[in-house]
Every structure is written in C-alpha cells, then in structure tokens.
Amino acid sequence: MDEADTLLRLLRTYSPSGGEGLAVREFVRLAREIGYTARIDAAGNGVAHRGHGRPRLAFLGHIDTVPGRRPVVQRGGRIYGRGAVDAKGPLAAALIAGSRFTGPGALEVIAAVGEEADSRGARHVARHKGYEAVIAGEPSRWDGITVGYKGDVRLTAYFRGGRTHYSSPHPTVADTALHWVENVRALASFAPGPSPFRTLTMKVVGVQTGGDDTEWASVTLDLRVPPGRTTSEVLRSLPRDPGRPTLRTLVRIEPIEVDRTNPVVRALEGGIRAERGRPTLWRKAGTSDLNLVAPAWRVSGAAYGPGNPHLDHTARESVSERELGRSVRVLEVAFRQLAEELATPRR
Numbered sequence: 001m002d003e004a005d006t007l008l009r010l011l012r013t014y015s016p017s018g019g020e021g022l023a024v025r026e027f028v029r030l031a032r033e034i035g036y037t038a039r040i041d042a043a044g045n046g047v048a049h050r051g052h053g054r055p056r057l058a059f060l061g062h063i064d065t066v067p068g069r070r071p072v073v074q075r076g077g078r079i080y081g082r083g084a085v086d087a088k089g090p091l092a093a094a095l096i097a098g099s100r101f102t103g104p105g106a107l108e109v110i111a112a113v114g115e116e117a118d119s120r121g122a123r124h125v126a127r128h129k130g131y132e133a134v135i136a137g138e139p140s141r142w143d144g145i146t147v148g149y150k151g152d153v154r155l156t157a158y159f160r161g162g163r164t165h166y167s168s169p170h171p172t173v174a175d176t177a178l179h180w181v182e183n184v185r186a187l188a189s190f191a192p193g194p195s196p197f198r199t200l201t202m203k204v205v206g207v208q209t210g211g212d213d214t215e216w217a218s219v220t221l222d223l224r225v226p227p228g229r230t231t232s233e234v235l236r237s238l239p240r241d242p243g244r245p246t247l248r249t250l251v252r253i254e255p256i257e258v259d260r261t262n263p264v265v266r267a268l269e270g271g272i273r274a275e276r277g278r279p280t281l282w283r284k285a286g287t288s289d290l291n292l293v294a295p296a297w298r299v300s301g302a303a304y305g306p307g308n309p310h311l312d313h314t315a316r317e318s319v320s321e322r323e324l325g326r327s328v329r330v331l332e333v334a335f336r337q338l339a340e341e342l343a344t345p346r347r
Helices: 003-011 021-033 088-098 120-126 173-189 231-237 263-274 290-297 321-343
Strands: 037-040 046-051 056-062 073-075 078-080 106-112 133-137 144-149 151-162 201-211 214-225 246-253 280-284 300-304 318-320
Touching: 003 021, 003 078, 003 088, 003 321, 021 037, 021 046, 021 088, 021 106, 046 088, 056 088, 056 120, 056 290, 056 321, 078 321, 088 106, 088 133, 088 321, 106 120, 120 290, 133 263, 133 290, 133 321, 144 263, 144 290, 151 173, 151 231, 173 201, 173 214, 214 231, 231 246, 263 300, 263 321, 290 300, 300 321, 318 321
Parallel strands: 056 106, 056 133, 133 300, 144 280
Antiparallel strands: 037 046, 046 106, 073 078, 078 318, 144 300, 151 214, 151 246, 201 214
C-alpha cells in the first residue's frame, strides 16, 4: 500500500470533530495491515506503534476535520477531500514513513481526536510521559517546518441590564456589550509587534441578545496570543467596564515557539535536504496540538506535513501526490536521524 491509497482510505471516512470513531477504526486497520501494533486509547485516539526501547518518538497527527463533506477524488496528480491538507495528509505520510522505521527505539503515530474543537485527544496524550521528541502533523508544505504557533483564548462575556426605550439616551445592554468589545479590540491592537505573529489579535465569533424586562447579551471572542505573553496575562488585562460582564473561558492554549536548532528541526531539515529541498521555517497565527504536548512532555518538537496551509478548511482542499510522496521520504530520514541522535549517549 502506498501513501496515496492510505490517504484515500482515511479521507473516505468522514470525521468531523466529535464524530471520529469510524475513521479511528479505519486508521487502526490500516496501521495493522502495514506492520504496526495498533489500538484505540481511552480518549478515542488511534495509536500505531513500531519498535521497542528508547528513544521513544511520537508523530502526533489528528484525524478530525472541520465540518463539511467534500467529494473524495483522485485527479490530475492531486487528491481532493475534507482533511487532505488538515490533517489526514500529514497523518498518511507519517503512517507510511513510520512503517519503514527500524529503530533504534520506538515510534508511535497518533491519530488524535478533537484537534479542531477542544484538543481532547492531545490533552489526554499530554498526561502520558515517556516520549523524547514529538513531530506534530500539520501542513507546512513538503519543504517547510513550523516552529511557532500562537496561543488561543476563547471566551464568552455575558451582560445583563434593564430594558430601555430605543429613543432613550441610555445605552441598551447590546450597546454596552459592543462598547466592551471595542475596548478589548483596542487592547488587542495596542503596541503591535514587528509582525502579525508577534501581535495579540482578536475576532468576534458570535453575538446573541434577548430578554423581556431584563435584557441580556453575550459576546464570544477569540484572541490569538503571541509568544512572550501568556493566556493568564491576557485574561487579567481584559477590561471590566462597561457593563461588568461575567466571563466564561472556553479555550486556553499557550503559545509556543521552539528552538530552531532543536533535534526535531534538525532531523526534518536533514530529510528535506536529502530530497534536495531548501528548508523553510514557518511561524503560524493558528494553534496546534504541539502547543499542548511539547511543554507537557518537556521535549523537542516541531510541526511538519505535506499540503498548502492556505487550503485548510476550504472547498479546494487537496494535496499533490508528488508532494505527499516527498513528505514520506522526508519523514523516513527524519525519524531515523532523530532516533539515532537521541539514542547516542551524551558526553
């Protein structure tokens, strides 16, 4: 079985966040067919294992996708379908590359659930120590490596107040909520960094209003937190006026920026150069499961995978078969180089 067949099988099982069960079972079947021992863990993640002993490496992909079925088509040297880029393409590449892993040590390819929602799969894995390095499966193009992701704070602010006549000079509760949002927006845009990656940014995710004698309004915001700041700092800095809202935090993920010379980055660079590529290092405004597991495990890490990140979540989501194959070869070299380096005793 090659990487294209593997990806097509994964794509044909629709797996939006919260509905990944059938796709995880297909991942486990695929892994067993190509020489892994494989299981489903307590969180519902698929875990494919090869080798034994130390070092223990992890490729942490995710099998869930954003909602929205797309036709699965192989045409003109490309594979189309929901998840082809984000992130079943990286998962398929790792599964094939890892099937050729002969050590030293052990490799686990993990198909995590919930990455597009609450990262429940990665949060479960993060509690289990014992790994020496992690590659997160995210699209970076075959010759790119992602070394930084912003953090994320998603919250809902609730406002309540008495009803006022629309002709009254007093603000409605909705007015108050929108005024508060503008204060947060000013906070987010204050003292921007030298690049978007270094800047706190904010988006309004949703607004609701209602009530009879007592009006209410709720506003859900998503703030992307640059390295050098923490989610706690951002939450403490939120304005309390106007309206003195009640805040409910929905998501908190800390930003991450790894050392660009760490063993994982060097191994991936070695794989890219073996394919006669020139490695490019990326820093992204989104988040990934790397943000959660690398700090929890206290290990070197980076993110890698085939696919154009600009096609994430779009109707045009697709990956080149040639790029998919090159990523397999990059990962073969990277897994071997990383295992050999970490197996060598330090002096």
